[in-house]
Amino acid sequence: MSETPIGSRTLEVSLGERSYPIHIGPGLLGEPDALAPWLAGRQVMVVTNEVVAPLYLARCRASLPADAEVRELVLPDGEATKTLESVSRIWDALLEAGFNRRCTLIALGGGVIGDMVGFAAACYQRGVAFIQVPTTLLSQVDSSVGGKTGVNHALGKNMIGAFWQPRAVLIDTETLETLPAREFSAGLAEVIKYGLIRDADFLGWLEGAMEDLRALEPMALIRAIECSCALKAEIVAEDETEQGVRALLNLGHTFGHAIEAHQGYGKWLHGEAVGAGMLMAAELSARLGWLDEAEVSRVRDILLAAALPLSVPADMSVEDFLVRMRLDKKNIDSRLRLILLRSLGDACLSHETTPELLEALIEAFPRA
Numbered sequence: 001m002s003e004t005p006i007g008s009r010t011l012e013v014s015l016g017e018r019s020y021p022i023h024i025g026p027g028l029l030g031e032p033d034a035l036a037p038w039l040a041g042r043q044v045m046v047v048t049n050e051v052v053a054p055l056y057l058a059r060c061r062a063s064l065p066a067d068a069e070v071r072e073l074v075l076p077d078g079e080a081t082k083t084l085e086s087v088s089r090i091w092d093a094l095l096e097a098g099f100n101r102r103c104t105l106i107a108l109g110g111g112v113i114g115d116m117v118g119f120a121a122a123c124y125q126r127g128v129a130f131i132q133v134p135t136t137l138l139s140q141v142d143s144s145v146g147g148k149t150g151v152n153h154a155l156g157k158n159m160i161g162a163f164w165q166p167r168a169v170l171i172d173t174e175t176l177e178t179l180p181a182r183e184f185s186a187g188l189a190e191v192i193k194y195g196l197i198r199d200a201d202f203l204g205w206l207e208g209a210m211e212d213l214r215a216l217e218p219m220a221l222i223r224a225i226e227c228s229c230a231l232k233a234e235i236v237a238e239d240e241t242e243q244g245v246r247a248l249l250n251l252g253h254t255f256g257h258a259i260e261a262h263q264g265y266g267k268w269l270h271g272e273a274v275g276a277g278m279l280m281a282a283e284l285s286a287r288l289g290w291l292d293e294a295e296v297s298r299v300r301d302i303l304l305a306a307a308l309p310l311s312v313p314a315d316m317s318v319e320d321f322l323v324r325m326r327l328d329k330k331n332i333d334s335r336l337r338l339i340l341l342r343s344l345g346d347a348c349l350s351h352e353t354t355p356e357l358l359e360a361l362i363e364a365f366p367r368a
């Protein structure tokens with residue numbers, strides 16, 4: 001890009017030869033040639049969905065060089081479409097266009113599009129370039145960074161996938177102006193997650209900034225997105241393929257993924273399920289004697305301030321949770337491993353939970 005616009009920031013995900021930038025700022029999408037530096041060749045396929053296309057496809061095209069051979073694929077919307085069949089449609093479109101190994105895929109949309117396009121890129125002709133252009137808060141603070149790509153399976157979330165890093169992440173914070181409030185709240189869950197797992201100061205700042213964030217106050221937004229991306233980039237650089245510390249990014253997810261899969265993908269938003277799951281993890285941490293009641297209340301209060309659910313679905317039994325949780329990717333040798341909190345800002349991967357403790361926690365957790 002020629003000039004850095006006011007209020008914008010650049011971070012790096014440091015992965016040696018596969019390092020890449022994260023550009024964050026208002027109005028980045030639509031700048032002429034903004035995407036040009038990371039194209040592998042002239043062939044470009046922009047993949048988006050039917051909600052995002054009318055809003056941002058034209059701006060995305062305007063950020064590509066005039067001589068690029070650009071194709072567009074507009075997929076249906078929603079978590080229920082995060083399937084191998086949708087990814088297959090991307091491969092069909094690439095082959096029909098005669099695209100070769102030097103093509104570049106652009107993921108324009110939220111985490112569903114980003115995860116699918118990344119996976120399509122990882123497999124097409126054994127791996128081609130892709131760029132993340134995230135347009136939801138959740139995808140701007142989490143899913144566009146770190147190279148986890150894939151699709152859901154009826155039996156479990158993100159069960160089919162690959163680690164495949166993008167060449168760049170371009171975050172235009174202005175795209176959040178059209179995002180529904182419920183989706184914005186879902187994104188806040190992952191923002192809160194970073195404070196809970198790794199950064200108590202950031203958590204403290206978030207507690208005071210929640211109103212500004214929900215009002216889309218530009219500087220608060222940039223700070224939340226920048227801090228989130230910086231924390232994620234640091235963890236991914238340390239542990240790209242989740243052999244250790246990266247698992248902390250899964251706080252609340254073992255419970256959350258169980259809710260998403262049991263309810264039917266899309267009924268509960270990913271961030272909503274993760275929010276409730278983080279409260280469950282905090283309460284379990286308290287039952288182990290690690291958090292005190294005041295700390296659990298802080299978790300409850302910040303989730304409430306973000307307009308996230310504090311209860312789980314009324315129709316989910318303890319067994320409904322356990323069946324799904326036993327399939328979690330973090331488990332080893334049938335031992336359930338959960339991310340818990342030793343204190344606010346300090347998470348750990350724990351297998352100290354007994355079945356009795358877990359069952360009692362799920363049983364007692366509020367239903368709605």
Ligand SMILES: NC(=O)c1ccc[n+]([C@@H]2O[C@H](COP(=O)([O-])OP(=O)(O)OC[C@H]3O[C@@H](n4cnc5c(N)ncnc54)[C@H](O)[C@@H]3O)[C@@H](O)[C@H]2O)c1
Pocket residue numbers: 049051052055077078079082109110111112113115135136137138139142143144145146147148149157158175176177178179180183186187270271
């Ligand atoms: N790969 C990772 O590391 C990672 C991390 C977190 C979440 N995820 C995955 O991300 C997915 C959730 O992502 P999400 O919350 O972005 O959901 P999403 O992609 O379904 O987007 C949410 C909704 O907002 C719409 N939308 C997108 N941008 C918009 C805009 N600017 N204005 C108006 N509407 C817009 C979408 O069409 C959709 O209806 C889940 O599948 C989750 O598993 C992946």
Ligand SMILES: O=C(O)C(=O)C[C@@H](O)[C@H](O)[C@H](O)COP(=O)(O)O
Pocket residue numbers: 142146148157158190242246247249250253329
């Ligand atoms: O990047 C990661 O690592 C994460 O765990 C981020 C999570 O927010 C995200 O939901 C991720 O897709 C979960 O991955 P999974 O392997 O637990 O399905």
Ligand SMILES: [Zn+2]
Pocket residue numbers: 142190253270274
């Ligand atoms: Zn998540």
